[in-house]
Amino acid sequence: MKPIYSLSIIASLAMLLSACHGHGHAPAPAIIDEQIPVTLVPVGTQAKQQPIQASGQFTTEDETMLSFKTGGVVDRILVKEGDRVRKGRLLATIHLTEINAQVRQADLTYQKAERDHARWASLFRDSVGTLEQVQNAQTTLSIARQQLGAARFNRAYAEIRAVSDGYVLKKLVGEGQMIGPGEPVLQINGARQTGWRLKVAVSDKEWSEIEMGAVAEIETDALAGQILKGTVLRKSKGTDAATGTFAVTISVQDGRSEALAAGLFGKAKIYAGGKSSTSTIPYDAVLDGDGADAYVFTTRDNRTAQKRKVKVGNIVHGTVTVIQGLETETAVIVAGNAYLKDGATIKVIK
Structure with a gap:
């Protein structure tokens, strides 16, 4: 019976050792994510002035259509388009045969009325x-005097003279017409x-942003x-019925240049006075650049990184x-950003 007892003891010991061995290989506890330093x-900010871009045509404040007081046949046109003229210069005349006859007739009528009176x-x-x-007789004389004055007035306006110094923009008729x-x-x-x-067209939003006297840069x-340098001189108080835009008139400070002409096309950058902020960050903070697109890592709680x-x-x-x-961000990650992914746990090193 003794040998059997020994075998039982040996079997029990073997089972105990087996149990102890299995307990040593139990699953390890979960490891907490490593914090990346x-x-x-x-994030820096910098104010940037955004110009309003608009286009239009060059013009002047006093463009004038000149004509004869009376009808007739055009005798001479003494200027051509683009000519500079000075105030009082004779520009055009019509044939005076008919007008002179009217003046002579009125003069004779007046002389007769004087004799009758x-x-x-x-x-x-x-x-x-x-x-x-x-x-x-006195009434007839007064009427004749007025008719003579009118005939002489018409003869005085049988010629066209420049009303101010300027330029000839258009010649609308020809001699003999x-x-x-x-x-x-x-x-x-x-x-x-x-x-x-320079008169340009702008939208309603741009119109509201532009201030009188705002600086403009003009190209043609x-x-x-x-x-060319310019300033905003006037803003229209109503929209254009055809386009629905507002007109803004820019005074060209260098506008006495002879290279300009009415109707020329011009482009303007109007610095309306409003400013928008942009952010500035170190070059090392930028990852995965592709043209104008790139990625950065930021954090708001100093514990989690956001891409x-x-x-x-x-x-x-x-x-x-x-x-x-980066409009709502205050800081970006520089050192260590190459090892991050969105949502990674971080440790901020001061």
Whole structure:
């Protein structure tokens, strides 16, 4: 019986050792995610003035259509388009044959009325004529005097003279052409007096942002490579019925240049006074750049990293301008960002 007892003891020991061995290989407890050390850099801000871009045509404040007071046949046009003129210069005339005849006829009528009035006044003094006859003669004389003055006035306006210093913009008729009273013959402006204006069209939002006196930069193909300075002179108080836009008139400070002409196309950048903020961050904070798109890591609680998509602008001396994407962020991760993923646990190293 003794050997059997020994075998039982041996079997029990074997089972105990087996149990102990299995307990040593139990599952290990979960390991907490490792914190990645990082360094933060504050997001800088920089004010950037955004110009309003608009286009339009050059003009002046005093463009004028010139015409003859009376109709007739155009005799001479003494200027051509683009000519500079001075105030009082003779620009055009019409044939005076008919007008001179009207003046002569009115003059003769006036002379006859003078004689008639003198005769009736003499007869009245001799008690031969009546007071009514004298008064009628006086009325006829006054009418004749007015008709003579009107005929002479019409003859004075049978020629066109420049009303101010400026330029001839358009010649609308030719010599020998028959025209009616008031029909436009020439168009001139006073650019040499008041300077050039650029009239541009803007939207309602842009109109509300533009301030009187705002600075503008103007370009035109007529002055390639040159930038003209200007200021906002006037803002319209209503929209254009055809386009639905507002008109803004810019006074061109360099507008006395002879290279400009009415109707030329111009483009303006108007610095309305409003500013928008952009962010600046170190170059090392930017990852995965692709053109204007890139990514950065930020944190708001100093424990978790968030991956942000941003739009970048200029890179100057190791500093990147971020146009969009960091409006609500105060800091970005620089050191350690290459080992991060979105939502990673971080430890901020001061």
